[in-house]
Amino acid sequence: MTTSSEPRSARTGRLRMSPxxxxxxxxxxxxxxxxxRTLEEISIEVLAEEAGISRGLLYHYFGNKQEFHLAVVRRAxxxxxxxxxxxxxxxxxxxxxxxxxxxxxxxVENYTGYVSLVRAAAGGNEELRAIxxxxxxxxxxxxxxxxxxxxxEALGLSDSPTIRLLVNGWAAxxxxxxxxxxxxxxxxAREDLLERLARALPAIVLS
Amino acid sequence: MTTSSEPRSARTGRLRMSPxxxxxxxxxxxxxxxxxRTLEEISIEVLAEEAGISRGLLYHYFGNKQEFHLAVVRRAxxxxxxxxxxxxxxxxxxxxxxxxxxxxxxxVENYTGYVSLVRAAAGGNEELRAIxxxxxxxxxxxxxxxxxxxxxEALGLSDSPTIRLLVNGWAAxxxxxxxxxxxxxxxxAREDLLERLARALPAIVLS
Numbered sequence: 001m002t003t004s005s006e007p008r009s010a011r012t013g014r015l016r017m018s019p020x021x022x023x024x025x026x027x028x029x030x031x032x033x034x035x036x037r038t039l040e041e042i043s044i045e046v047l048a049e050e051a052g053i054s055r056g057l058l059y060h061y062f063g064n065k066q067e068f069h070l071a072v073v074r075r076a077x078x079x080x081x082x083x084x085x086x087x088x089x090x091x092x093x094x095x096x097x098x099x100x101x102x103x104x105x106x107x108v109e110n111y112t113g114y115v116s117l118v119r120a121a122a123g124g125n126e127e128l129r130a131i132x133x134x135x136x137x138x139x140x141x142x143x144x145x146x147x148x149x150x151x152x153e154a155l156g157l158s159d160s161p162t163i164r165l166l167v168n169g170w171a172a173x174x175x176x177x178x179x180x181x182x183x184x185x186x187x188x189a190r191e192d193l194l195e196r197l198a199r200a201l202p203a204i205v206l207s
Numbered sequence: 208m209t210t211s212s213e214p215r216s217a218r219t220g221r222l223r224m225s226p227x228x229x230x231x232x233x234x235x236x237x238x239x240x241x242x243x244r245t246l247e248e249i250s251i252e253v254l255a256e257e258a259g260i261s262r263g264l265l266y267h268y269f270g271n272k273q274e275f276h277l278a279v280v281r282r283a284x285x286x287x288x289x290x291x292x293x294x295x296x297x298x299x300x301x302x303x304x305x306x307x308x309x310x311x312x313x314x315v316e317n318y319t320g321y322v323s324l325v326r327a328a329a330g331g332n333e334e335l336r337a338i339x340x341x342x343x344x345x346x347x348x349x350x351x352x353x354x355x356x357x358x359x360e361a362l363g364l365s366d367s368p369t370i371r372l373l374v375n376g377w378a379a380x381x382x383x384x385x386x387x388x389x390x391x392x393x394x395x396a397r398e399d400l401l402e403r404l405a406r407a408l409p410a411i412v413l414s
Contacts, residue, residue, distance in 0.1 A: 118329075120330065123326055123327070123332075125330075161391075161395065162394045162399075164394075165394055165400075166403065168387060169380035169381070169383050169407075170380060172380050172384075173377060173411070174376070175379070176379035177373065180376075184368075187368025187372055188368065196414065200411045203414035204380070204403075204407045
């Protein structure tokens, strides 16, 4: 086992962080690596090199590669849920468009990792898919749980199995349209796209 | 390499089929196996057993497992495109609902294989994804190419990069909603769902 020669501050624990904080900090770094790398490309070896700490310590924190990947994806999903949280905006469509915009910006900034994560979750990996599905559910549940101007009533919607089915479909549409748009944004300006995607929710549900 | 001992009729070519017809017939069988098996579960060995012919002959027709899987998926996508072809129905929403209904019935009848195919295509397999994307494109292109009552103008739509982006998103919504509904159809009746999914297209595009 080799130890990196730099930066030493991370190894010597100058900040005397708790193991939990240290693990969180390492997860932050792992998640940031997703911006330019696929999930498969973020190994414990890569994280060890970037963090300047030993692989042995990382295996201590994360167990194995699969556990490490699940922890990174869980963190990425938490980040997505956090950055898309409803703001204090009166108009419900504008409110929704702002949240979709935060989602879109995340995809732009973390494109390589995001696409690899969506593919891994949509593919055969059951545990990854479970985390991903929970994330989508957290994002769509918010539409049903939040009251006030950004809530369901403001959009003219009510809660039912059919509406939940359609809202989940709308979320799937968002994911595909956002990836397509980031691949080729020439057809429509960002703000116009966000408004259309926001308006699509009541349009689908009330049509 | 072993040769199967039964049934001999398939090997002796009693029908004197051309190699192309024989390959097509084997692909038909491979595609039918998708109704109750995942793509991964349909190996050349399984097909050999079901068709009663030697694995050697199947390798001759299909090359290897990956090529065989690609051929099966290509055929399944062709089937989907064929069964959802526009019928001679005047009302454009009803026309669309009938096509979506054919799609939904295919998913019901081929659930295990369909879900495994979607996951394999959405996951890391580039060649499968290319076939799948072509299939979705063939299905959505039809909306732009068909003229008359089932065409674009009848729905009040025009062709533009933005509309194509949204129509592709609508197709992604369909896929997710249909799988969700087949998993748990209690919330909404089939006909109501089909009409809502059909109405969602102009609703999304015109909203």
